[in-house]
Amino acid sequence: MSLEALLPSAIDGLMLGFVYGLAALGLTLIFGVMKVINLSHGPIIALGMFAVFILFSSFGVNPYLGVVAAALVGLLLGIAIYFVAVDRVIDATELTTLLATFSVNLMIIGVATVIFTTSPRSIDIDLGALRAGNVTILGTHGVAVAVAVLVAAALYGFLFRTRTGKSIRAVANNRAAAELMGIDSRRMLALAFGIGTALAMTSGALLATLFSFTILSGGTYELKSFVIVVLGGLGNPTGALVGGLVIGFLEGVLTVFLPVAWVPVVEYVIFVAVLLLRPAGLLGARA
C-alpha cells in the first residue's frame, strides 16, 4: 500500500469518471424514456471509437472534429436502430427488448469484425501534459473531461429548455398522457434512442483519444455503464453522471489499497448490493 499513489490515482480515476458518466448517460436516457436496456450499447461505444479512428487515419480529420462527427452518426444510427429493432416491440416484455437490442449488438459486432478485424487500434495525439509532483494530467484526458462536461450540459439544456426536450421528458413520464397532449410519442422515442446512441458514440470517441481499442472494447465499457447506471438509479441522468464520477474515483482510489485486479470484484459487489438494497439507486430513480 502506498499512499503516495493516492492523489494521482484519485485524479486519474475521477477524470475517467466523466467519460464513463457520459456513456452511462446514454444508457440511462434510453431506459428512462422507454424502459429498454440497450444491449447494443457496447458495440455502439466501439463504433464511436472507430468513427474517430477512420476519420483520423484515413482522412486526417482532427480527432476532436471526429468526436463531433461520431455524435452525429450516432444520432442517425440510433434512430435507425429504434425503427428497425425496437419500435415494434416497445411495449413487449423486457426479455423481448433485451433480445432485440442484443441482436443489434450481434449484427454490429459481426459486420464490424469483418471490416475492422479485432486488431487493436490507437490514435496518437500528444497534447502535452501538466505535471506537478507525481501528478501527471495528460492533455488528452483534460480535453476529454471538458468535452464530456460540455456534452452533458448541452443535453441538460436540451431536455429542460427546449420544447422537444420537454416533450421527450413528457413521453418518459407518461406516454399515454403525452400523446393526449398531441406529442408524437413514437418520434420522441426514436429521438431519445438516437440521443442515447449519440452519447454512447461520443464517449467511445473520447475514449479512443485516450486508450487503444478493438471493436470488442465496448463490452467492458458497457458493463461499466450498467454498474454506473444502477448506482445512480436506472433512468436518472444526473445519477448516471454522479455514478460515473463515483465509479471513476473508486477505481482510482481502490487501486491504492487493493491489488488492481480486485477492483472489478468490488465494483460488481457494489452493483449487486445497490440493486438489492436500494434498487432505485443512490440518488433515487426519477418517478
Place this chain on the structure above:
Amino acid sequence: MRDLRAPFLPALLVFIAAVAAIPIVSNNPSLREELFLVLMLVTLASSINIIMGYTGYVSFGHIVFFGIGGYIAFWLMQTFNVHFLLAAIASAIPAALIAALIGIPILRLRGAYFALATVGINEAMKSFMTNFEPFGGAIGMFFSFSIYLQYGGAREAAFLAYYTMAAIALATVATSYVIRRSKFGLSLMAIREDQDVAMLVGIDPARAKVMAYVISAFFPALAGATFFFKNGIIEPGPAFDLLRSIESLVMVVLGGIGTVAGPIVGAALYEWLRGFLITNPTFANFQLAIAGLLLLLTVLFVTAGLVGSLRNRFPRLRAYIQ
C-alpha cells in the same frame, strides 16, 4: 392422468437418447463432440427455461452456475482426486445452495432489475475467480493428465463425459416436463402472469421462485462439471461466459419460450446453424451478423418461437407437443 393422452415425454426422451447414441454406435468421435455440445446447450437452455419461460424471470447471467459447478468439481478432482461423478454431484449441491442464497434476495427484484442483478452476480463471480488463487486465478486450473487414468485413459474419460452429459440432458428435459405438468409448474406460470394474483390464490411466490431458481441452477452446475472434466482445463473466461449465457436465452426464444421441446429445438438449431456458418466459406465471416439478424426476425415476428408458433397455429398439436 387423463390429459396425458400423448406419451410426449417418453417419446421425447427416447428421441434424445437415440440421437445421443448415434456417435457411439457409428463410432464417430467428431459427431460425439458436436452432440456433446448440443446436449450441453439443451441442458442450459432447458434449465433457463424453467426460471425464465415458466416463471418469467430473465436470468441473464445464468451461466454463473455452470461456472461454479465446473470450478468446484474441477477443484475436487484435481486436488483430492475425487471421482468425476461424485465431484459433479458434489459441485451441483453447493451451486444449488448458492442459488437459494442469492435467489432469496434477488428474486424480489422484477423485470430488468433482476436481469441486471444476474449479470452483476456473474461478473462478480468471474472477476472473483480471476483473483482467487486457490482455484488458479486468471489462469484457472489444468488437469494433470494422470487424472484420466482412473477412468481408463483420456479417450475413455471423453466417453464417460459424453454419457454423463446425455444423462444430464435427459434428466433436465424430464424435470422440465414434470414441472410443466405439475401443480408446482402451474404456480410458476401463475407467478409469471401476475405475481399478486398468484399470491391471492394461495401461492407463496417467494418460495416457489426460489425453488425454481434452485432447480434451474442444479443442472447447469452438473453440465459445467462435466464440460470442464472433458476439457481438462478451466478458466474464468469460458466458465463465466456471459455471451454463452445470452446465447442460451436466444435458443430458448428461438425454440419457443415456456415449452418443453422449445429449448431442445432451439439449442439444436442454433448449434447446427453456427456449425454451418462457420464452415461455410461464404458466411464464415458473417456468422455473428447472421445470427443477430435471425434473432431479430424471431423476436420481431415469431414471438412464440418455433414450437410455440406450431402450437398456436395447430391447436390440435398441443396435446402432442409440449
Place this chain on the structure above:
Amino acid sequence: MILDVEGVTVRFGGLVACDAATLSVDQGQILGLIGPNGAGKTTLLNAINGVYRPLAGRVEFRGEDITGLRPFQVARRGIARAHQVVRPLSDLSVIANVTVGACFGRENLGLGAARRVAQEVIASLGLADKSETPAGKLNVAQKKRLELARALAARPMLLLADEVLAGLNPQEVAEMLTVFRTLREQGVAVIMIEHLMHAVMNVCDRVVVLDYGKKIAEGTPQQVSSDPKVIEAYLGDPKVAAKFLEEEGA
C-alpha cells in the same frame, strides 16, 4: 361469525384510508360494502386478506387471528378474492386460470382434482366452450366471469367480491346474482363491494357503509338506504340522493 373485523386502521402516509373499521359476516350471509369512491372499501378488503398490514385492529377468521398474515396464507385459510379490475393470467387458458384458483386454496387439491373442480365451476358460469382459450383473448364480460370463477374454484368459505358486476349488461347482472344466491345457499359468506344499488338491495342480507374510511352506517339494505347520513355521504344533498336511489333501484 365467520369473519370479525375489529377497529382495522390502514394508513398511507398521512392519508387514513381505513379508520377503525369494524364489521362481521356469518356463513351463508352476503354483506354489501358500499360507500362513495375513495371511501376505503377496497382498502378494507385488502386489509382483510393480507395485501395491506393494518396499522391497528384485528381480523379474525373462524376464530383464528389472521391479522398481518401474508395474502397466500389468508387464501389457504379459505378466503378468496375477485378483483374490480380483472386480472386474468393472460397467457394461460381459461381452464388453467380456474385450476390455479382450485389448486392452491383451502383444500390444496391435486392437479387432477383441481381440474375437475375447475371444469364444474367453468360450466356453472357458462365458460365451458371457452375452456381452452387463452384468458387474455376473452371479452370484458367473460373476463369478469373468469375472475369470479377463479375465486369460486378455491371453494372459499368467504368470498371478497370487488365490483364484479360493474360493466355487465342487465342480463349478465341477473345471472351473476343467481350465482351469489347459490353461494349463500351453500353456506358461503360473501362481502361484496358494489355500486349497483339495485343489486345490493336485491341480494345483500346486510350492508355496511364506509365514508372517508369510517363506518357510517350498518343494517339491512332498506335501513341503510333510508339513512340520511348515507345519502348525504353519497351525494351531499339528501333529496337528490333519494331520487337517484329510487331511479336506480327501479
Place this chain on the structure above:
Amino acid sequence: MRGIRFFGLTLALVGLVASACGGTTTPGATTSAAPSQTTVTKDLIIGFTASQTGAQNVTSKRQTDGIQLWVDDVTKVGGIKLKDGTVLMPKVKFYDDESKTDRVQALYTKLINDDKVDFLLSPYSSGLVKAAAVVTEQNGRLMITAGGADDVTMEQGFKGVYQVYAPGSKYLVGAIDLMLKLDPTIKKVAIVNEKDSFSASVVAAANPYAKSKGLDVVVAEGYDTGTTDFNPFINKIQAASPDAIIGGGHFEDGTTFAKQLFEKRVNARFVALLVAPPEPTFKDIGDAAQFITDRYVAKYNSQPSYQSSGGYAAGLVLQKALEDAGSTDPAKIQAALDKIDLMLFYGRVKFSLDAKTHGKQVAHDMVYVQWQKGSDGKLATQIVWPSDAATAPAQLRK
C-alpha cells in the same frame, strides 16, 4: 524526442533472432532423397485451428501466416523428400476456433477423425494449446505446439506433444541476470504482468528468481488480458520508485504499457517487457519504430513476428522429424522428434524426454534486444543478450 532516450533503454526479449547462429535449417536446403528411387508424391495434410475471431485473432493470424509461409517455401522446392523416395506436399487444413477452448476440442476431434489429417500443429495461445493437447492425447496423436509457452502444459506427462517455444519460465530470468551484470546496485524491482497462462508462468519463475538474487520486489501486480489503461499500475509503480520494471505480456498490452510509462515519465533505469517491443508496430509509441531489422522483411517477404516465426519453426521441426524418420509412420516420427536437436533461425530446439515433462522445450534460450541510438543518431534494435549472440553491448541509463 524525450521519448527516444527513454525507449533507448527499453529492453525487450524476443524469440525470433538472427541466423547468426550456425547450422540453420531452411526449407530449400534439404535434399536427402536418393535420386535412383522412383518418387511417389503424397499430400501431407497438416491440421490445426486458427482463431479467426475472438480474443486471439490477431496473433493467431500471424502464426497461421508463419505456417502457411513454411508450406509455400516447401512447395516451392518441390516438397519434403523422404529417403524411400516419397515426396510429401504439405497442405494445411484449419478451422476457426473462435478463441474458445470448447471449439478447439470439437474441431481437433473433427480434424483427427473426419478430416483424417496426417499431422497436427497447435492453435495459438497457451490456453487453447492445452485444450487441443487434451484431444490429441485422447486420440493418441502427435502435435507440435507452435504457440504455447506456458510451463504447466508441458508438465502433465503428455506423450505426443512437442513444444517449440521456450517455456515461459525462461523468459525473464535472463533479463534479471543481464540487469544485475550491468548494474549490481539495482535493488528495487516492480513486476507487472498480464494475467494469462504464458505471462504468469514467466513471472512465477522470475519473481522468486529476483528475490533469490537479493532484489526487493516492491510492486507485484497482474493485469487482465485486454487492459488498455495502465495508469493505476503506473501510479503504484511511481509511488514505489523502483530501479527496474519487468513484466508485460503480449504485444498490444506491452506496447500500451510502455507508452503510458513514458507519458507518466516513470524513472526506472531498466525496463524489460515480454514480446512487445521488437514488433514493427511498436511505432505507435513514438519515433522508435522504423528501425526493425529489414532482414526479416526481405527474407520472408512478410512482417516477421514472434508468432509467425513460431508457426514457421513448428513447420521446420515437423519437416526435420519427417526427414529423420524417413516415413510418415507416427511411431518413427515420434522417435525422431524425441531425438531432435536442431539449430533454427529461431534458436535451438530440443525436447525433454523425461516422462513428466515429455516434449517440453529445453534448449531454446531467449534473446534480448534493446533499442539503441546508433552513431547516426537513429534508433535501432540491437541484440544484447546472450553475450555470444550480441550485436552490441547493453546500455543502461546513467
